[in-house]
Amino acid sequence: MQNVEAMDPRPQSSLPLDHPSLYFNRELSLLQFNRRVLALAQDERVPLLERLKFLAILSNNLDEFFEVRVAGLIQQIAFGSTQTGPDGMLPETQLEMVAAEAHRLIADQYRCLNECLLPALAREGIRFLRRSRWTKTQRSWVRDYFEREVLPVLSPMSLDPAHPFPKVQNKGLNFAVTLEGMDAYGRSSPFAIVQAARVLPRIIKMPPKCGRGINFVFLSSVIHDNVDRLFPGLTVTGFHQFRVTRNSELFVDEEEVDNLLAALAGELPRRQFGEEVRLEVADTCPGEVVEFLLRHFKLDRTDLFQVAGPVNLARLMAVADLANRPDLLYPPFTPDQAKPGHRPGSLFAQLRRRPVLLHHPYQSFTPVVDFLSTAARDPNVLAIKQTLYRTTPDSPIVDALIQAASAGKQVTVVVELKARFDEANNIQLAERLERVGAQVVYGIVGYKTHAKMALVVRREKSGIRLYGHLGSGNYHPRTARLYTDIGMLTADPEITQDMNDLFMHLTGVGSVPKLRKLLQAPFQLHDAILAAIRHETALARAGQPGRIIARMNALVEPAIIRQLYEASQAGVQIDLIVRGVCVLRPGLPGVSDNIRVMSVLGRFLEHSRVFYFGNGEDPKLWVSSADWSNRNFFRRVEIAFPITHRELAKRVFQETLQTYLDDNCSAWDMQPEGSYIMRQPGPDExxxxxxxxxxxKLTGNLPHDG
Incomplete structure (x- = not known):
């Protein structure tokens, strides 16, 4: 055979494949993703109230970015870390660059609010009324609302030796008030803090008597206009809103505690008072007040964000419901309601004939709920085993498990208590399950259980039979209408036996199970993906077509990226559909000129993970719970399952990969320098x-604009 690689005329990079210049910074890439979210808020093809929701989503994303990513960099610097990522940046350099980009992004976010969205909403009769423009009727209503709903729950705190600066909760709304005069005790306190209780709505809808259209006022305006009631006899000279973001990581030494649930429950309240990482103030706040707040919170100017509007735009999410304007939202849709079976026998009989593939949210999540609730009622079902990462304590999934346990079935649930920001929910549902006798465990010490599996053990005439559900998404009926995910119900004996082996490994101890069809992290998955990429590379070097299409939320693992670069140099055609963070650089001559990276953002959050390898004439297709990142490969329990049924594999390929590659309206192409350009259809396309x-295609609903 000829040496194809030696004859390849394409330029080859002289850089080693681990050179820092071949990798983007992870945090900056995450901010790039949020720029694409901002673009949706600016996109006039998107319904107006949906644009406002995207702006609120951006605020939520940035809150978590500061609570976790920025807080992590600050901790590294505090501990004197000199560790660099694949991009070669020290923590100090990363923090400086991230802060500069975050300032630009947030300035653009408020510009979008003030120059685009608020005027557009006003044209639709939806207004956020400024205090200076209130009518007499509106001001009277606000005064009455303040007296009835707000004043009783406020506790203004003057600052003096007997009243130290109060503890400020993470992301709570606060007001710095400057005062003149003396009170009845002869005290002169030039400064006070007012904290808005979390029970108070931040956006208040006025009644029809207050004017035509739909009128809203911010809680900050309501308190500002009545702040004199909080300090009778004194003169209020300034009223300035501010918000502090804190480090929200929880630390529990799992190897040193006897009960992880109790330890986490005790740690949760501390999240509200972690180390400060960001201060937000209105841009009208005077310099002396800003400096006072910065000194108190021990923050630098780079940690200060002076914003042209409310300090928490995430609360704008409520407006979509309060406005009651369905014409300004995406049209409702009804997911495909096809069910695997209505009776226990028909359900399990159908799964014995062939697996059932579900593509959420286009297809209903109801069959997954029915699978578990049917198993809970079926007298022939002996046991149910389930992983739960994110759900809600009132979920029908949890109800089915409780019903099964109450009926005397063996119910084992692996609850991931450390699912970030869902710890309280998961503690609650774990306690609820334990009360009815379910066996609840919390996975493996040091590893998060992120795999999505449900297993039913059933006695049949032929003996014990196993039925399973696997998926890329959480067992969360609400997000199943908002996230795109792939799930599969199956009676494949090799897959279900693998699932049972994994459950036994999660609940007990022992060596790594030898799996038949599933791939598991942290043991086989990383090596299997590397091997599949190497196989495509070898095919290309032998002059055969090499093809990789992979879809995920994040691509950051260096060894995988190096192997993709090597595959590209060998001629493998690689398409990567990465919704969020991607530190690989596509389109670099001699390095990644055969790699294309795209991102699709839209009405639904893209959450499916699907991996396709051409494998000559025998393609391999996997669905997984794991992204291609260090934490998913090495610090989590994950699974990938094959789609071997020919018809279902064709569906997964077409619906989750090819349809996205063909997108020319909502897809973004990543450029070699890290920016993204939105695709535009050609003149005749x-x-x-x-x-x-x-x-x-899947629901029969008419597509929305764009």
């Missing part, structure tokens, strides 16, 4: 938006 096409 129809607009093809993946989510819209799938809505029409």
């Amino acid at each position: 129809p607009c093809r938006a993946a989510q819209a096409e799938l809505l029409e």
Whole structure:
């Protein structure tokens, strides 16, 4: 055989494949993702109230970014870390660059609010009224509302030796008030803090008598206009809102505690008072007040964000419901309601004939709920085993497990208590399950259990039979209408036996199980993906077509990226559909010129993980709970399951990969320097938006604009 690689005329990079210049910074890439979210808020093809929701989503994303990512960099610097990532940046350099980009992004966010969204909403009769423009009727209503609903729950705190600066909760709304005069005790306190209780709504809808259209006022305006009631006899000279973001990581030494649930429950309240990482103030706040707050919270100017509006735009999410304007939202849709079976026998009989594939949210999550609730009622079912990462304590999934345990079935649930920001929910549902006798465990010490599995053990005439559900998404009926995910119900004996082996490994101790079809992290998954990429590389070097299409939320693992670079140099055609963080650089001559990276953002949050390898004439297709990141490969329990049924594999390929590659309206192409350019259809091309096409194809709903 000829040496194909030696004859390849394409330029080859002289850089080693681990050179820092071949990797983007992870945190900056995450901010790039949030820029694409901002673009949706600016996109006039998107319904107006949905644009406002995207702006609120951006605020939520940035809150978590500071609570986790920025807080982590600050901790590294505090501990004197000199560790660099694949990009070669020291923590100090990363923090400086991240802060500069975050300032630019947030300035653009408020510019979008003030110059685009608020005027557009006003044209639709939805107004956020400024205090200076209130009518007499509006001001009277606000005064009455303040007296009835707000004043009783406020506790103003003057600052003096007997009243130290109060503890400020993470992301709570606060007001710095400057005062003149003396009180009845002869005290002169030039400064006070007012904290807005979390029970108070931040956005208040006025009644119809207050004017035509739909009128809103911010809680900050309500308190500002009545702040004199909080300090009778004194003169209020300034009223300035501020918000502090804190480090929200929880630390529990799992090897040193006897009960992880109790330890986490005790740690949760501390999240509200972690180390400060960001101060937000209105841009009208005077310099002396800003400096006072910075000194108190021990923050630098780079940690200060002076914003042209409310300090928490995440609360704008409530407006979509309060406004009651369905014409300004995405049209409702009804997921495909096809069910695997209505009776226990028909359900399990159908799964014995062939697996059932579910593509959420286009197809209903109800079959997954029915699978578990049917198993809970079926007298032939002996046991149910389930992993739970994110759900809600009132979920029908949890109800089914409780019903099964109450009926005397063996119910084992692996609850991931450390799912970030869902710890309280998971503690609650774990306690609820334990009360009815379910066996609840918390996975493996040091590893998060992120795999999505449910297993039913059933006695049949032929003996014990196993039935399973696996998926890329959480057992969360609410997000199943908002996130795109792939799930599969199956009676494949090798897959279900693998699932049972994994459950036994999670609840007990022992060596790594030898799996038949599933891939598991942290043991086989990383090596299997590397091997699949190497196989495509070898095919290309032998002059055969090499093909990789992979879809995920994040791509950051260096060894995988190096192997992708090597595959590209060998001629493998690689398409990566990465919704969020991607530190690989596509399109670099001699390095990644055969790699394309795209991102699709839209009505639904893209959450499916699907990996396709051409493998000559025998393609391999996997669905997984794992992204291609260090934490998923090495610090979590994950699974990937194969789609071997020919018809279902064709569906997964077409619906989750090809349809996205063909998108020319809502897809973004990553450039070699890290920016993204939104695709535009050619002059004679129809607009093809993946989510819209799938809505029409799988649900029969008409696609929304764009």
